[in-house]
Amino acid sequence: MTDLIAVLYIVAFALFIYGLMGLTGPRTAVRGNWIAAVGMVIAVVATLLTPGMGNWVLIALGIGIGIVVGVPAARRVKMTAMPQMVALFNGVGGGAVALIAWVEFRTTDGYSAEPRYIAIASLFAALIGSISFWGSLIAFGKLQEILPGRPITLRALQQPLNIVLLLAAVGCAVAVIAGVDAEVLMIVLLLAAAVLGLMVVLPIGGADMPVVISLLNAFTGLSAAAMGLALDNTALIVAGMIVGASGSILTNLMAKAMNRSIPAIVAGGFGGTTAVASGTREERPVRSTTAADTAVQLAYASKVVVVPGYGMAVAQAQHAVREMGQLLESKGISVSYAIHPVAGRMPGHMNVLLAEADVPYEQLKEMDDINSEFPQTDVALVIGANDVTNPAARSDPNSPIYGMPILDVSASRSVIVLKRSMSSGFAGIDNDLFYEPRTSMLFGDAKSSVGEVVEELKNL
Template identity: 85%
Template sequence: MTSLIAVLYIIAFALFIYGLMGLTGPRTAVRGNWIAAVGMGIAVVATLLTPGMSDWVLIALGVGIGTVVGIPSARKVKMTAMPQMVALFNGVGGGAVALIAWVEFRTTEGYAHEPVYVAIASLFAALVGSVSFWGSLIAFGKLQEMITGRPVTLGKVQQPVNLLLLVGSVACGVAISFGATSELLIIGLLVASAVLGVMVVLPIGGADMPVVISLLNALTGLSAAAMGLALDNTALIVAGMIVGASGSILTNLMAKAMNRSIPAIVAGGFGGAAVAAGGGSGEQRPVRSTSAADTAIQMAYASRVVVVPGYGMAVAQAQHAVREMADLLEGKGITVSYAIHPVAGRMPGHMNVLLAEADVPYERLKEMDEINSEFAQTDVALVIGANDVTNPAAETDPSSPIYGMPILKVNASRSVIVLKRSMSSGFAGIDNDLFYDPKTSMLFGDAKSSVGDIVEELKAL
């Protein structure tokens, strides 16, 4: 049986890695997800075959509840709500790890007869898992707009309070690892780290949420790996390390894409209070409106059009209409491509997934570094719901909260048309200077309806 379990784990881990490789592109992502899911199923079976496994009724009950809750949630969730779903599911993993650590403390009488490394790994898992769970709940609340997406801070005492909570959590863990067996210590560790998770995420603004979700995901993976070490469970160790490593790499890449350091993001302050364009003077500047008919004519006589998708496109579910519009333009001999910012939308790859859903050819999707040099040769840049990632203030206004963040340089195009419901600000809570550029025209309304009107006008030309 031991040999069989080892073989099953090896097969599962190979499928994890192979499935992860498939997630690198839209064409192979679904297949990769299924492969990894099969691997996880095999790992679960191998774990259930472990000698000494008992409480089958509780195991079956847990699997049943998870299935009843998980499948409908995954099937019904809208693509626009996927980031908060990811945050919630990720948080549940961290919370489960923290509870397992508590149970291990109780069943081993405070790790009294366990090796030191087991106590340390379990306590680390408890601390990090609790931070991840409660931090993920706050991220979910911000994305779901159950709580404000703006930073909520304690002002100058924010960081000292966070440090005090961290020191308190670690102190409880150190006391336990040196032989203390009072259950109040493990409860204190879990409570202090829970408050720390809340206090770390609350001050972070909406513009940083994609990075925060990725960071919390990495923390959950690390806590699972540590718990696997404590339990001598190979599946938890390997799966946790894969999640932790991939999440850490993604977090680092996204932070670089925003020209931000991870400590600066955790420290909060990005995506602060809304200010008006032009240094927050409150100056009212005119914008130029346009119509679907004028937009269609302008694009029909262009030689190159770049579509810049953002969260507004996701909310309106306009990707299929955008694909139809692009097909009509290409039928007229116009080159159409798509500019993808690394943090457009609310999670990494948000725009890629939406456009892949509409069967947009993958080679038409251009990453920021590739497309920025092409905007100067672009006749029309069509911005659909993107806000902060196109804001020139990131390059021109040192007082702007997003100053230094790399953007899509759509303002270098010969003409810019922005599809937007209103003049409201984006996640960063600041006005967009692009809207007031003389080359920019605003087409107000729901993105799907606006693109549909443009399609009808193109058909009539």
């Protein structure tokens, strides 16, 4: 039986890695998910075959509850709500690890007869898992707009409080490792980590959410790997390290895309959704346009670049955008889609939406690849993207987004921005692009506006 379990684990790990390779592109992402899911089923079966596994009734009950809750939730979620679902499901993983660590503490009498490395790994898993769970709940609340998207801070007390909470949690862990058998220490550790998770994510605004989701995902993976070490469970170790490593790499990539350090993001910064107070916005001329005029501009263009943002996601306009792109292509017009790494609410948000609408993967251009093409672009069509197209990131040293790499849409011969209103983006600042002489604003819901443009294109 031991050999069989080992073989099953090896097969599961191979499927995890092969499935992860499939997630590098929209075309293979679905297949990659299925392959990894099969690997997880095999890993679960191997774990259940372990001698002395425990109460089968409780195990079956837990699996049943998970299926009843998880499957309908995943099937019903809209693509626009995918970021908050990812945040919530990721948090549940961290919470599960924290609970397992607590159970391990109780069943071993405070690790009294266990090697020290098991106590260290288990307590590390409890600390990081609890931070991930409660932090993910705040991320979910902000993305779901249950909580304000703006940074919520205690100002000067914020960082000292975080340090005190971290020291309290680490102090309790050290005391337990030293042999103090008091369950209250474990409870204090979990509570301090829980409050720390809340206090770390609350000051982070909406514009930083893609990085936060990646970071919390990495935390969950690391906590699972540590718990696997404590339980001597190879599946948890390998799966946790894969998640932790990939999440860490993605977090670093997202931070670089925003020209910000991860410590600066965790410390709280830009990303609030606080609108500019009435009467304080600088009055600058804005040129508005119509769907008919937009269609004419697009029809007479040679090269069009579509720049999607969260506004497209909210309006669920991706299918209408794809139809518009096909119409333009039928007229011999080159169409590309410029993807900023942090456009939307999670890494790859725009890629997922456009892939769902069957936009060819070759037409999706990353920021570094598309920026050099904007000077040769006749029309840049910005659909709900805000901060990632703001020229202030390059020109205004006083701007909170100064230094953040952006899509150079302002270099295009003409820019058309589809937006509901002149409201600010997640960074809470005006977008200078709206006021440039080559920019026209098409106000309205993105899906309706694109639909009107499509109808006008059909009549040309």
